[in-house]
Amino acid sequence: MSTLKCECGHVNPVGTELCERCGKPFDEKDQGILYMRYEGAALRSRKKNKTFVDYIWNFFASVKVGVGLLVITLIVSMFGTIYPQQMYIPATADPYQYYPDQYGFAGFLYVSLGFHQMYSSWWYITLLLLSGISIVVSSIDRGIPLYRSLKNQQVRRHPRFMQRQRISGRVVVDDPEQTLANVADVLKSMRYKVMTGEKAVMGEKNRFSRWGAYVVHLGLIVLLLGALLRILPGFSMDQYVWIRDGETVPVPGTENKYYIKSEGFEVEFYEQNDEEGPLIPEEFRTEAVLYENMATQSGQRELREIKRHTIRVNDPLRHEGLSFYQSDYKMNEFSQFTFALTHQESGEEVGLVEIDLFDPASEYDLGNGFKVELVEYYPDFELDAKKEPQTKSPIPNNPAFIFRVITPDNPAGETSMVLIQQTIVAPGAENEYALKIKNIAFNNVTGLMVRTERSLPIIYFGLALIMLGLVISFYWQHKRIWVQEQDGAIMLAAYTHKNWFSFKQEVERLIDLTGLPLDKRTLDKEVPMDE
Amino acid sequence: MRNRWIRIIVLGVIFLAVASAFIAAYTADDSPFDVGDLAPDFTLLNLDGEPVSLKDFRGQGVMLNFWATNCPPCREEMPAIERQYQQYKDKGIQILAINIAESRLVASRFKDRYDLTFPILLDEDRSVTQRYGIIPIPTSFFIDKDGYVVAKVQSMMTDEMIKAHLEAIVP
Numbered sequence: 001m002s003t004l005k006c007e008c009g010h011v012n013p014v015g016t017e018l019c020e021r022c023g024k025p026f027d028e029k030d031q032g033i034l035y036m037r038y039e040g041a042a043l044r045s046r047k048k049n050k051t052f053v054d055y056i057w058n059f060f061a062s063v064k065v066g067v068g069l070l071v072i073t074l075i076v077s078m079f080g081t082i083y084p085q086q087m088y089i090p091a092t093a094d095p096y097q098y099y100p101d102q103y104g105f106a107g108f109l110y111v112s113l114g115f116h117q118m119y120s121s122w123w124y125i126t127l128l129l130l131s132g133i134s135i136v137v138s139s140i141d142r143g144i145p146l147y148r149s150l151k152n153q154q155v156r157r158h159p160r161f162m163q164r165q166r167i168s169g170r171v172v173v174d175d176p177e178q179t180l181a182n183v184a185d186v187l188k189s190m191r192y193k194v195m196t197g198e199k200a201v202m203g204e205k206n207r208f209s210r211w212g213a214y215v216v217h218l219g220l221i222v223l224l225l226g227a228l229l230r231i232l233p234g235f236s237m238d239q240y241v242w243i244r245d246g247e248t249v250p251v252p253g254t255e256n257k258y259y260i261k262s263e264g265f266e267v268e269f270y271e272q273n274d275e276e277g278p279l280i281p282e283e284f285r286t287e288a289v290l291y292e293n294m295a296t297q298s299g300q301r302e303l304r305e306i307k308r309h310t311i312r313v314n315d316p317l318r319h320e321g322l323s324f325y326q327s328d329y330k331m332n333e334f335s336q337f338t339f340a341l342t343h344q345e346s347g348e349e350v351g352l353v354e355i356d357l358f359d360p361a362s363e364y365d366l367g368n369g370f371k372v373e374l375v376e377y378y379p380d381f382e383l384d385a386k387k388e389p390q391t392k393s394p395i396p397n398n399p400a401f402i403f404r405v406i407t408p409d410n411p412a413g414e415t416s417m418v419l420i421q422q423t424i425v426a427p428g429a430e431n432e433y434a435l436k437i438k439n440i441a442f443n444n445v446t447g448l449m450v451r452t453e454r455s456l457p458i459i460y461f462g463l464a465l466i467m468l469g470l471v472i473s474f475y476w477q478h479k480r481i482w483v484q485e486q487d488g489a490i491m492l493a494a495y496t497h498k499n500w501f502s503f504k505q506e507v508e509r510l511i512d513l514t515g516l517p518l519d520k521r522t523l524d525k526e527v528p529m530d531e
Numbered sequence: 532m533r534n535r536w537i538r539i540i541v542l543g544v545i546f547l548a549v550a551s552a553f554i555a556a557y558t559a560d561d562s563p564f565d566v567g568d569l570a571p572d573f574t575l576l577n578l579d580g581e582p583v584s585l586k587d588f589r590g591q592g593v594m595l596n597f598w599a600t601n602c603p604p605c606r607e608e609m610p611a612i613e614r615q616y617q618q619y620k621d622k623g624i625q626i627l628a629i630n631i632a633e634s635r636l637v638a639s640r641f642k643d644r645y646d647l648t649f650p651i652l653l654d655e656d657r658s659v660t661q662r663y664g665i666i667p668i669p670t671s672f673f674i675d676k677d678g679y680v681v682a683k684v685q686s687m688m689t690d691e692m693i694k695a696h697l698e699a700i701v702p
Contacts, residue, residue, distance in 0.1 A: 044538065054538075056542060136541075136545060137541070137542075248656070253661075255662060300574050301656075360636045374636060377637055377640065379634075393601050394599060394631075394633050
């Protein structure tokens with residue numbers, strides 16, 4: 001491995017432009033102002049392409065590529081917000097039909113290009129990953145050599161380094177040693193960190209400001225990681241749970257670790273001023289209780305209450321990254337039917353049959369030899385293709401019952417069918433006894449969205465790092481002033497990475513306070529100073 | 532030389548991380564366990580109200596069938612399951628039909644109507660259904676005598692299909 005040995009004795013990596021220690025420019029022909037952003041350190045990516053690895057490295061280390069990737073990612077991210085993502089359209093809708101129906105040809109394009117599930121598509125994630133790689137590689141490529149250079153720098157600099165700074169000057173004084181001591185004192189009074197070397201003084205301030213950009217990079221990486229973690233199982237979850245009043249159900253996606261109970265869902269309406277207008281809901285709320293299941297086996301419960309909360313819109317129940325949001329509701333679902341067993345002719349009631357629609361009994365004994373057997377129960381009655389009675393769903397939207405009524409006079413029983421919401425004349429119309437609906441009890445059902453977003457703290461941390469990095473690089477600046485004796489004269493040079501105007505004023509103040517007879521007007525090679 | 536190796540390692544680590552993120556994200560399905568894994572144990576009540584645990588049948592091949600009366604293909608495959616149960620019940624095979632969140636009455640009337648003789652278990656709060664990550668029904672699992680899942684079928688099955696799968700888990 002070839003290295004570059006400077007005349008000061010320091011061994012630099014190949015590709016170094018300015019000696020890490022004394023700053024001597026290795027390119028002797030050029031006489032212009034030195035490019036100091038990376039302190040003339042050897043950047044891998046500045047090497048000519050040699051191997052395949054170098055080629056890939058240089059591609060990702062390129063600022064153009066990095067900025068390009070980020071810009072493309074941002075623009076593409078915007079496309080995903082034009083129409084709702086697939087998770088926000090009705091779950092039963094076919095996206096290839098839904099989008100064109102809703103949004104016409106644009107919707108067709110949208111769904112054809114896969115924008116309806118963009119944020120988890122392979123190409124979007126590839127884009128995020130490429131941006132991430134570019135940030136990591138370019139940070140390593142520049143950050144490490146820059147750090148090395150700043151760490152290895154010595155106080156006394158090579159005269160050509162001094163000469164080729166943007167701010168530099170040379171003047172002959174009577175007593176160089178006294179002048180240097182004076183400069184050191186003044187720099188100290190200007191709150192510079194002063195280092196002295198062999199007939200040389202360097203004042204340095206706020207070196208950490210150079211790392212601001214890298215803190216921003218780190219923040220971006222953390223942010224990308226947070227976004228990518230969402231696609232791993234367990235980090236992000238969107239589930240839905242329906243709970244009837246009084247019911248306790250396992251929380252989906254938690255492997256039965258948590259159970260949630262609704263102690264009642266309610267809608268409150270605004271008081272109405274005029275009687276015509278529709279009722280306007282004021283508040284939806286669920287009295288919820290969260291339990292932890294201590295039983296280790298599925299199907300078994302050993303619940304321990306951990307939290308109680310009234311869930312309202314925008315006021316979810318939260319526990320260890322799980323959040324339950326009020327999202328939907330269903331009012332007045334049938335929960336219980338009360339029938340009166342009635343003698344058809346006399347209208348006399350024999351007794352009441354209370355049927356829990358979610359857990360009906362198979363027979364109801366009314367005493368005195370009267371018994372009602374529930375022969376068949378269809379919570380959501382329909383006739384299937386073969387004209388056989390079936391249930392469409394387990395929810396009692398349209399309950400149908402077949403009863404056998406056993407009376408003291410008729411121990412074999414008579415059969416009758418009762419359908420709600422449909423007045424089919426049941427085969428039991430000519431029966432002696434009929435079951436007449438006496439009372440119906442209703443339940444409310446609450447729909448809760450269950451979400452986990454474990455990557456959120458990571459995302460916030462990333463944003464905080466970005467902010468910190470921006471503050472570091474905006475509000476502070478790295479400043480260095482070198483003053484040294486060279487061949488009986490005093491040389492001065494100064495460098496900062498931004499905000500030259502205020503820095504020049506500081507250099508002028510140094511000159512004024514030390515009384516160095518330097519011509520301030522010729523100090524800055526780029527912009528001659530005004531009087 | 533050293534630097535070059537560092538760069539190769541850095542790039543290598545990044546690409547490995549990317550590849551593993553992709554593989555993790557796109558091979559992960561919603562199922563909480565895979566074929567080849569140990570079937571999660573559970574305890575549910577049968578129609579007589581007695582607790583039945585999966586692990587009680589260790590040593591036997593077990594077919595788990597998740598169903599509900601409101602699912603037409605579930606209804607349709609039940610007679611086939613019953614026929615195969617008759618063929619295999621003396622060969623060390625047990626069939627457990629797990630009813631998803633219906634009432635005891637609805638499940639037991641269904642059992643009577645279809646003359647089913649294998650045990651029906653009630654997953655009242657869907658906890659086992661969730662634990663097994665059931666999405667479409669019917670879904671059936673075939674579990675060998677050591678409790679490992681040998682096959683998972685997410686569709687209606689014919690006599691031949693059931694027979695072939697049961698043959699594979701006969702102890």
